[in-house]
Amino acid sequence: METTIKFYQTDTFTVGNRLLSEAERSVQAGMQRTNALNSGHRACQGCGEALGARFAVDAAMRAAGNDLIACNATGCLEVFSTPYPESSWQLPWIHSLFGNTAAVATGVAAAQRVKGTKTRVLAQGGDGGTTDIGFGCLSGMFERNDDVLYICYDNEAYMNTGVQRSSATPPAARTATTVPVGQHPNGNVFGKGKSVPLIAMAHEIPYVATASVADLRDLEAKVTKAMSIHGARYIHIHVPCPLGWGADPAHTIKLARLAIESGLFPVFEAEHGEITGHRAIREQVPVEDYLKLQKRFAHLFRNPKQVEVIAQLQAIADRNIRRFKLLEKRGAAV
Amino acid sequence: MLKQIEGSQAIAEAIGLCRPEVICAYPITPQTHIVEGLGQMVDRGEISPCEFINVESEFAALSVAIGASAAGARSYTATASQGLLFMAEAVYNASGLGLPIVMTIGNRAIGAPINIWNDHQDSLSMRDSGWIQLYAETNQEAADLHIQAFRLAEELSVPVMVCVDGFILTHAYERVDIPAQEQVDAYLPPFEPRQLLDPIHPVTIGAMVGPEAFMEVRYLAHYKQMQALGLIPELAEAFQEQFGRDSGGLIKPYRSEDADTIVVALGSVNGTIKDVVDELREAGMSIGSLAICTYRPFPHKAVRNALEHAKRIVVVEKSLALGIGGIVATDVQMAVAGLHKPVHTVVAGLGGRPITRDSLRKLFHRADAGHLERLEFLDLKHDVVHEEIARMEAGRRSGPIAENILHSVGTVASQIR
Numbered sequence: 039m040e041t042t043i044k045f046y047q048t049d050t051f052t053v054g055n056r057l058l059s060e061a062e063r064s065v066q067a068g069m070q071r072t073n074a075l076n077s078g079h080r081a082c083q084g085c086g087e088a089l090g091a092r093f094a095v096d097a098a099m100r101a102a103g104n105d106l107i108a109c110n111a112t113g114c115l116e117v118f119s120t121p122y123p124e125s126s127w128q129l130p131w132i133h134s135l136f137g138n139t140a141a142v143a144t145g146v147a148a149a150q151r152v153k154g155t156k157t158r159v160l161a162q163g164g165d166g167g168t169t170d171i172g173f174g175c176l177s178g179m180f181e182r183n184d185d186v187l188y189i190c191y192d193n194e195a196y197m198n199t200g201v202q203r204s205s206a207t208p209p210a211a212r213t214a215t216t217v218p219v220g221q222h223p224n225g226n227v228f229g230k231g232k233s234v235p236l237i238a239m240a241h242e243i244p245y246v247a248t249a250s251v252a253d254l255r256d257l258e259a260k261v262t263k264a265m266s267i268h269g270a271r272y273i274h275i276h277v278p279c280p281l282g283w284g285a286d287p288a289h290t291i292k293l294a295r296l297a298i299e300s301g302l303f304p305v306f307e308a309e310h311g312e313i314t315g316h317r318a319i320r321e322q323v324p325v326e327d328y329l330k331l332q333k334r335f336a337h338l339f340r341n342p343k344q345v346e347v348i349a350q351l352q353a354i355a356d357r358n359i360r361r362f363k364l365l366e367k368r369g370a371a372v
Numbered sequence: 373m374l375k376q377i378e379g380s381q382a383i384a385e386a387i388g389l390c391r392p393e394v395i396c397a398y399p400i401t402p403q404t405h406i407v408e409g410l411g412q413m414v415d416r417g418e419i420s421p422c423e424f425i426n427v428e429s430e431f432a433a434l435s436v437a438i439g440a441s442a443a444g445a446r447s448y449t450a451t452a453s454q455g456l457l458f459m460a461e462a463v464y465n466a467s468g469l470g471l472p473i474v475m476t477i478g479n480r481a482i483g484a485p486i487n488i489w490n491d492h493q494d495s496l497s498m499r500d501s502g503w504i505q506l507y508a509e510t511n512q513e514a515a516d517l518h519i520q521a522f523r524l525a526e527e528l529s530v531p532v533m534v535c536v537d538g539f540i541l542t543h544a545y546e547r548v549d550i551p552a553q554e555q556v557d558a559y560l561p562p563f564e565p566r567q568l569l570d571p572i573h574p575v576t577i578g579a580m581v582g583p584e585a586f587m588e589v590r591y592l593a594h595y596k597q598m599q600a601l602g603l604i605p606e607l608a609e610a611f612q613e614q615f616g617r618d619s620g621g622l623i624k625p626y627r628s629e630d631a632d633t634i635v636v637a638l639g640s641v642n643g644t645i646k647d648v649v650d651e652l653r654e655a656g657m658s659i660g661s662l663a664i665c666t667y668r669p670f671p672h673k674a675v676r677n678a679l680e681h682a683k684r685i686v687v688v689e690k691s692l693a694l695g696i697g698g699i700v701a702t703d704v705q706m707a708v709a710g711l712h713k714p715v716h717t718v719v720a721g722l723g724g725r726p727i728t729r730d731s732l733r734k735l736f737h738r739a740d741a742g743h744l745e746r747l748e749f750l751d752l753k754h755d756v757v758h759e760e761i762a763r764m765e766a767g768r769r770s771g772p773i774a775e776n777i778l779h780s781v782g783t784v785a786s787q788i789r
Contacts, residue, residue: 107569109439110578117580125576130569132442133578134465138435141427145394145439145447146569148423152393152445157571175435178428 065097065258072099072128074108079126080118084287086277086294087115087191090251091162094189094275097258099129101265102158107150109143111163111172112136114198115191137171139163140179143186151185158265159185165192165206169234176234180241180270187264187271190234193279201282205231208302209354210347211334213282218337224347225337238272239308245271247307251278252294256317260307276303284333296328301355304362319364325352373550379511379541382548383476383534384409386515388419389556390474390522392448393563394440395424396433400455401488402538403478407450430455434462434475441471442577444570446522446563448473452538453480453494460498467502467593469578470566472525472532474518475503479639479690480538481723485774489724490538491690492638496667496699502593504532504600505668506620507638511546513665516619519551520607522560527603528596529566535667537640539724551615559614597669604666622671625678627653628660632683633739635661636675636704641688641720641727648732657740664700675707684714686739688732688750690721697747720750756780 055067065071074095081088099106110116110133119126120133134142143161150157161179163172168190179186195213196202203213209228212218216226238246244267249257257275264271278294280287297303298317302325305317326348329335338344359365375382384406387395395414397407414424423440427433430451437447451459456477466473477495481487495505506521508514514536521532536542567575581589601622608621626646628634635645642663652659662678664671679685685708687701696702698717705715718735721727731751738744759780764770 105571107443107571120576120579122579122581122585125579127576128574130571130574131576132439132569134435134438134469135461138431138438138462141432141435142439142442144425144427144432145396145436145441145445146443147439148394148425148436149440149443149445152421152423152440153443154421174429175432178432181428182425 064255065100066093066254070100071096072104074099074128075119076126076128078124080121081114082281082287084280084290085114085118086251086279086290087164087193088118089254089290090191090257090275090277091115093251093254093257094162094261094273095129095160097261098158098160098187098265101262104129105157107146107157107159108132109134109139109146109159109161111139111167112198113164113167114193115162115164117198136167138175139167139172140186140188141175143188144179144182144184147185159187161186161188163190164197165190165194166196166204168192169205169232173234177237177241180238180243180272183243183269185268185270187261187273189261190272190274191277192274193277193282195279195282197279197282206234207231208351210338210351212337213334224344225334228350235272235274235308239311239313241270242311243270243272244268245307245309247272248274248276248303248305250276250294250298250303250305252291252298253305253317256305282334284336285331289331293328293331296323296331299323300325300328301359301364302328302351304358304364306362313362316362316364318367319359322355322359322365325355373552375548375550376545377511377548377550378405379514379536379544379546380405380478381409382511382515382550383518383536383542384413385550386518387448387474388413389551389553390519390560391446392419393422393445394437394447395422396427396436396447396449397424398427398430398433398451398455400430400452401478402480402490402542403450403452403476405542406476406478430459431462434459434466434473437473437475438462438466438469438471441466441473441565442469442567442569444563444565444568446526447471448475450476450478452478453482453488456494456498457482460501463498463501463503466531470529472522472529472563474521474525474532474534476518477533477535478538478542479535487723488538490540491722491724492535493691493722495533495535496691498533499668499699502530502597503668504530504597504666505535506532507535507665507667508537508541509624509640509642509663509665511541511544512548512617513619514541515548515550516611516615516617519556519560520611520620524600524603524607526563528600530596530600535639540640549617555614559611601666601669601671620665622666622674623678624663624665626661626663628662628678628682630658630681631660632658633660633686633736634679634682635659635686635688635736636664636679636700637661637688638664638667638700639690641690644727644729645688645732648729648736651729651733652736657736659736659740667700670703670707672707675704676711679704679708679713680711682713684716684739684742684744686716686718686736686744688718688720688727692719692722716744717747718744718750719748725751753781
């Protein structure tokens with residue numbers, strides 16, 4: 039991408055399409071965007087997943103020349119987009135079960151191979167459908183290197199069923215099953231959970247990336263890049279959930295950005311198991327700035343303030359910054 | 373072409389002739405030889421174009437078939453026992469989505485205790501899932517039923533299970549007439565899906581359906597099953613015209629037209645039953661048998677017609693609905709409801725216990741004399757059971773039942789201390 043335009047305010051590509059040449063503008067800014075996830079669906083106000091899915095699927099549609107089939111796990115995205123007899127989807131779309139989306143996508147891709155079409159295949163699910171119940175099928179799809187782009191919209195809990203903990207729920211977060219009382223005095227326990235992007239990398243698949251709705255140009259670029267590659271690809275998108283996180287719907291983008299800038303959600307990409315780039319943080323913000331805006335962490339700030347717990351979360355962010363070299367300019371993603 | 377061939381290989385060859393486009397393979401005894409055979413046929417280019425996918429579980433196997441079928445590919449998989457249970461959620465999903473997948477079940481018991489041998493508990497556990505269930509009596513029929521199954525599935529847009537007794541059929545070498553490709557092509561037209569994931573005509577498949585329409589969707593799934601009752605005999609007849617063989621259909625009565633006692637069963641045990649019927653007929657007993665080939669949809673009318681003149685009905689079944697008794701017998705009872713005939717349930721052959729001619733002969737003599745109980749267990753070791761019951765009654769912590777019984781029976785395994 040040309041680097042003559044600087045986006046001083048945010049150091050991201052979130053503003054200024056009008057400053058760019060038409061060819062450089064985002065997919066969403068273009069008249070040709072497909073609105074693959076059309077308006078009129080029933081997502082909550084400020085839903086990060088709806089935003090992420092709209093950008094991701096439209097970018098995938100453009101990259102595939104609109105020749106794309108989507109498979110969807112059970113979850114918020116499925117429920118809010120297809121209340122019978124309505125559907126928001128402007129592309130062929132199938133929902134089978136909660137835990138089998140990657141396998142269904144494998145089947146769709148196999149059918150394209152056998153039919154000799156060039157139709158591409160996208161699979162998508164939330165963090166529950168990806169990191170927990172759908173994990174076996176996902177790992178199988180990775181291991182076989184099936185020609186599927188799998189996108190996980192990570193809002194860090196089972197939001198569709200009423201905010202229960204998943205293996206993507208961060209430590210200390212309050213969920214309906216990690217209420218900060220009794221066994222969980224500080225919310226979700228530390229030392230549990232998993233990073234599916236890193237596990238995906240361990241499968242040595244051609245492309246793994248994390249992305250965020252705070253940086254939609256980066257998200258679009260990663261989807262576009264993933265679509266230029268064949269084989270198993272995985273993009274893990276951080277999507278704040280105002281309802282589940284107890285946050286102001288107007289803060290969705292802000293929270294996603296603070297997650298990145300604190301180091302809690304590292305944005306990076308990897309090819310064949312090797313990290314090839316990261317999105318640099320210009321100035322690290324304290325995790326408190328991120329936590330304070332969410333009721334799921336409110337118990338950390340009540341009297342007495344849980345200084346030690348907050349320090350533990352800060353240590354996680356600091357470790358991410360070291361591990362993914364997030365303060366280093368070089369290797370910035372996209 | 374006549375071949376002396378293993379059942380699994382015959383089934384694999386029949387499936388190959390049906391030109392499957394996506395085959396999902398996950399190993400579980402006793403269906404392994406079928407997918408192994410298919411894999412080799414794909415590798416040799418004998419089935420082409422075809423994607424043979426080694427998946428990581430049965431749940432994935434059927435899920436891959438779901439995706440492939442929804443995208444317009446003729447899809448096949450096979451499983452048994454625990455594998456069928458592990459994919460249960462996808463079993464219901466495939467029929468709910470109306471996807472004409474064909475799946476072989478190498479019938480096997482369900483654990484615990486783990487057991488790899490034949491009975492019908494696995495497929496019968498899925499009897500209400502919306503899949504058509506066909507039961508093969510011989511390996512010839514097993515091969516033939518698969519050819520019929522693809523046509524049936526695709527005409528109705530309903531998935532079909534072809535149930536084949538594990539080991540007894542899957543691993544038995546028999547003479548099987550494997551049809552020519554042209555014959556199968558003439559019988560089975562290419563797959564034209566009713567609904568398709570197609571970027572030119574995008575559709576949403578698998579939307580959420582609430583109380584306002586769910587009942588209607590389910591009713592229509594039932595309606596399709598009822599349609600199958602009409603279509604199955606038609607397809608069996610068309611099969612006979614094409615291949616010159618009587619295979620499949622709803623039911624197969626044997627010497628039962630004037631029989632006082634009619635024995636009803638699913639699958640390969642009908643072979644043994646017919647041998648014993650012949651023997652007892654020679655000895656002057658009024659007995660016949662009825663093989664149920666199509667178990668779902670259940671052919672109530674056909675079964676009723678076949679049984680209405682009998683004085684007593686003996687259902688020999690390789691399954692047990694714990695807490696009530698027979699599974700097949702319950703359906704047979706419903707078929708003959710109001711006719712006031714005794715229907716005896718004989719649970720037999722669980723976990724692969726041989727159902728011998730000798731045992732059946734004794735059973736049928738007792739039936740003929742009117743001495744059968746409502747529910748019986750063929751060749752149950754009563755002494756072993758009573759010993760264990762006594763142990764359980766003597767103390768709450770009486771130990772693991774399966775291990776105690778192995779101890780009593782004195783198998784080699786139990787001697788290892």
